[in-house]
Structure formats: structure tokens, C-alpha cells
Amino acid sequence: MTTNASPFFNKAQEKFLAAESDEEKIICLKEMIKECPKHKSSENMLANLRTRLKKLQEQAIKAKRSGKGTQVGIKKEDMQIVLIGKTNLGKSALLNILTNAQPKISEIEFTTQKPIIGMMNFEGINMQLIENPAIDSEYFDKGLINSADTLLIIVDKIEEIQEIKKHLTKSQAKQIIVFNKVDKLTENEKRKLNATLKSKKYNFVLISTKTKEGLEELKNKIFQSFNKIRIYTKEPHKIKSQKPIIMKQNSSVQDIAEKILKGFSKKVKETKIWGPSSKFAGQKIGLKHKLKDLDVVEFRTR
Numbered sequence: 390m391t392t393n394a395s396p397f398f399n400k401a402q403e404k405f406l407a408a409e410s411d412e413e414k415i416i417c418l419k420e421m422i423k424e425c426p427k428h429k430s431s432e433n434m435l436a437n438l439r440t441r442l443k444k445l446q447e448q449a450i451k452a453k454r455s456g457k458g459t460q461v462g463i464k465k466e467d468m469q470i471v472l473i474g475k476t477n478l479g480k481s482a483l484l485n486i487l488t489n490a491q492p493k494i495s496e497i498e499f500t501t502q503k504p505i506i507g508m509m510n511f512e513g514i515n516m517q518l519i520e521n522p523a524i525d526s527e528y529f530d531k532g533l534i535n536s537a538d539t540l541l542i543i544v545d546k547i548e549e550i551q552e553i554k555k556h557l558t559k560s561q562a563k564q565i566i567v568f569n570k571v572d573k574l575t576e577n578e579k580r581k582l583n584a585t586l587k588s589k590k591y592n593f594v595l596i597s598t599k600t601k602e603g604l605e606e607l608k609n610k611i612f613q614s615f616n617k618i619r620i621y622t623k624e625p626h627k628i629k630s631q632k633p634i635i636m637k638q639n640s641s642v643q644d645i646a647e648k649i650l651k652g653f654s655k656k657v658k659e660t661k662i663w664g665p666s667s668k669f670a671g672q673k674i675g676l677k678h679k680l681k682d683l684d685v686v687e688f689r690t691r
């Protein structure tokens with residue numbers, strides 16, 4: 390995207406665009422500033438990067454001071470998912486599979502006594518996944534229900550769903566019912582369960598942390614719950630970026646150009662698009678064009 394930029398700069402820029410947390414963005418921006426060519430023609434860009442860095446650093450300090458987060462001081466990331474349910478349902482086992490965290494998994498009840506935080510990576514996107522201790526225990530952290538964007542309600546019996554929902558009347562979070570331990574069911578029992586949950590119009594998925602079935606579907610459902618879209622960018626005659634840029638639903642071509650670099654949309658001479666929002670591969674589009682999940686956008690500036 391940048392003339393005469395080193396591959397190191399481009400790499401850092403790609404990471405920056407995919408970064409989800411402010412902390413991550415600060416690290417990438419520093420890297421971009423380090424790798425930015427230091428000559429006359431890049432002075433503007435360098436100044437722009439420094440201003441962004443300063444803003445982010447100030448924001449980070451403010452967030453710390455205001456103590457945004459929960460009772461236990463967990464810093465909320467952009468996309469926060471909280472696992473809730475009774476004891477012994479496989480919350481720790483799921484956290485273990487989906488993230489870098491390694492909570493204790495045990496048949497002993499109430500093993501998890503503090504929220505455990507993990508980072509889940511889904512197609513290059515980082516999401517914060519937190520195990521809340523059992524909902525019927527003194528260790529359960531109510532603050533997390535309010536801060537979560539998405540709640541995973543883990544059950545292994547249909548009756549548990551209503552029981553848990555009683556605790557969630559004030560919550561604004563999206564809810565996904567995660568029915569675990571389906572390895573214990575026969576195919577016929579699974580079919581019946583599926584039909585019952587569907588008839589109740591739940592947003593649900595059947596999984597087993599043992600056989601790993603349903604986990605891909607769960608990850609997709611989690612991403613969908615954020616109402617965001619993944620957009621890949623490319624330069625003419627090159628392949629698309631490795632990591633997508635995460636945008637709000639209904640974002641336009643102009644929005645993504647401006648996310649790449651402030652003022653960039655004015656420099657764009659031509660835009661082409663591949664993917665769900667295109668009528669045909671490589672369609673030329675204007676800045677007002679609305680993007681869809683998994684689109685690939687090509688900007689030509691010369």
C-alpha cells in the first residue's frame with residue numbers, strides 16, 4: 390500500500406490492521422514507526438503514525454485509571470466471550486481447547502475458583518475467552534456477565550438452560566447455548582435433542598470436548614455473534630493479505646480505506662472487489678460500496 394516501504398514495514402502494518410486490543414496496536418505502531426522509511430516523502434506518514442501512537446497510549450492510561458473492567462480487574466478486550474454454566478460441564482476443557490490457557494480440568498466439583506482468561510485465535514482474529522467459575526458457586530463473577538459481548542451457556546441437560554437464563558435477565562450479551570458431552574448420546578438421541586432445541590428457537594450448538602465435534606461450528610457462531618465482517622485487502626497483481634481487517638457490519642469501501650490510513654480514500658484511483666458483495670470477480674466499485682464478510686478489496690493508487 391505504501392510506496393518504497395520495506396517488507397518489514399508492510400508486515401508490521403498488516404499486524405496492526407488485524408490487531409484487536411489497544412496493547413497489540415501500540416506494539417505494532419511502534420514497529421511501523423521503526424520500519425518506516427525516514428526520508429522527505431514519508432514525513433507525513435511518519436507524523437500520522439506518531440499521532441496515532443500518542444492517542445492510543447493516552448487512551449490506555451485513561452482506561453487503566455478508570456479501572457474499566459470487572460470486579461477482579463480483568464481488562465476487557467474488543468471481543469469478550471464468557472463461559473458460564475454449572476460445575477463439571479466442561480468449561481475448563483473447552484477453554485483449554487479453544488485458547489492458550491491451561492485451566493485445571495477435573496471431575497471434582499468447583500475446581501475453578503477464579504475467572505480464567507484465555508486468548509482464542511480464529512482465522513487470525515484474537516478474542517478474549519473467559520471461564521467464569523460455576524454459576525451456583527460463591528466464586529461466580531457477576532461483573533463478567535455485564536461486560537461480556539457474548540455468553541456461552543454450557544449445559545448437558547435441556548432443563549439447565551432456563552435455570553441459567555434466570556441469572557441473565559439484565560444481560561445485554563448475545564447468548565449461545567453450548568450443549569456439551571454429546572459423545573455420551575446415541576445418534577438418535579442427538580437428532581431428538583437437535584429438534585427440541587431448534588423448536589425452542591435457541592441459538593445453539595452440540596459439541597463434545599472429548600471427540601471435538603461441533604467445535605468449528607461453535608467458533609463460527611462465536612464470530613458471527615459480534616456482527617463484524619472480515620475483509621481482506623490486496624495490491625494489484627499480488628495475492629490477498631494473510632489476515633483480514635475486522636470491520637463493523639455495513640462498512641463501506643471508504644470506511645476500510647480510512648481504517649488503513651487516514652486520508653487514504655482520497656488517494657484511491659480505482660477499487661476492485663472479489664467475494665460475496667461482488668457481482669463478478671474483480672468488479673470495479675466506488676467508495677460507497679457496502680462490504681460483506683470475506684470480501685477481498687484491491688486499491689489502486691497510481
Ligand SMILES: Nc1nc2c(ncn2[C@@H]2O[C@H](COP(=O)(O)OP(=O)(O)O)[C@@H](O)[C@H]2O)c(=O)[nH]1
Nearest residue numbers: 477478479480481482494495496570597598599
Ligand atoms: N464425556 C465427556 N466428558 C467431558 C467432556 N468435557 C468435559 N468432560 C468431563 O467433565 C468433567 C468436568 O470438566 P471441567 O472442564 O473441569 O468442567 P467445568 O467444571 O465446567 O470447568 C471432567 O471430568 C471432564 O473430563 C465431554 O465432551 N465429554
Ligand SMILES: [Mg+2]
Nearest residue numbers: 480481500501
Ligand atoms: Mg472449570
